[in-house]
Amino acid sequence: MGEVKLHGTWKSPYIWRVIWALKLKGIPYEYIEEDLSSKSPMLLQHNPVHKKIPVLVHEGKPICESMVILEYIEETWPQDPLLPSDLYERAVARFWLGFAEDKIPMLWKIVLTDGEEQKQAIKDAFEMLKMIEEHGIKEKYFGGNKIGLVDIAFGAIAHWFVAIDSERGLKLLEAHNFPRLHSWIKNFKEDPIIKENLPDLTPVLKG
Template sequence: MGEVKLHGTWNSPYSWRVIWALKLKGIPYEYIEEDLSNKSPMLLQHNPVHKKIPVLVHDGKPICESMVILEYIEETWPQNPMLPTDPYEKAVARFWLRFADDKIPMLWRIARTNGEEEKQAIKDASEMLKMIEEHGISEKFFGGQKIGLVDLALGAVAHWFVAIDSKKGLKMLEAHNFPRLHSWTKDFKEDPVIKENLPDLTPLLK
């Protein structure tokens, strides 16, 4: 199988996407915590272009960018598949993977802004969440009755955004606003593997 290492940071949802995938696949790995204010020579060597985490190193070969890493994991370790085999369903899943990468960053604006900027950020986030609510979730999880790559890609909504939502007192993800997303969030975080691998975000909310 080859040695597997993961360079990440404890509070990054992008790192946790990869951790969840490795755990769900049952792949042993070594985790290396990075200090992004003082990036290690190894991180800079493995990702000289963007100099970012996460970086998966498999058998000495680095793979960068969380979404690329997820698909690499899926293709390299076929056990417990997390993408559909049907070409159309796989294309739909890849659409939502791209959507997650493009849109999730707008959620962090709510945590960083106030006043009119915050109002606009909340409006934009609400519209994005509505798209997911109405067009993304059709069953218990995005890919059906078990967790798939799209669920991992949107895991930031279930944990990080829920924390921001609570801190700001917005209650955006209450059941009466987004019933499907609300239910998905609970189901996702109650999955045994996910439940055992959720970071404590308390330090970020002070």
């Protein structure tokens, strides 16, 4: 299997994508918490281009960017697959992985902006959630009755955005707005492995 190390910071939803994938596949790893205000020489060495987390180091070789890391994990450790075996279904999953990578960052604008810019960010988030509700979730999870890479990619909605939605009183994620998404969030967070690996966001929200 080779030595696996993971550089990250617990506040980041992107690091938790990787943690969930490793845990779901039963891959042992060493976690290294990074202080992004004073980045370690090892992090800068492993990711000299973007200088950010997450970075997975497998047998001394670094892999950067959460989506790239997820694909690497899936291909390197094929046990307990997180992508469908059917080629069409796999292509659909990759479409939604791209959608998540493109759209998830807009959620943070709600926290980082105010006034008219924040209103637009909330409107954009609502439209994104509507797309997921109407076209993404078909069964218990995105790809059926088992958690896959797409669910992991959208995990920021299930935990981070739920917390933001509640703390700010936005009420975007209530069941009457998005029943499928609301059910998916519940199913995702109740999976035993996911449930055991959800960070306490209270310090982030209060900060």
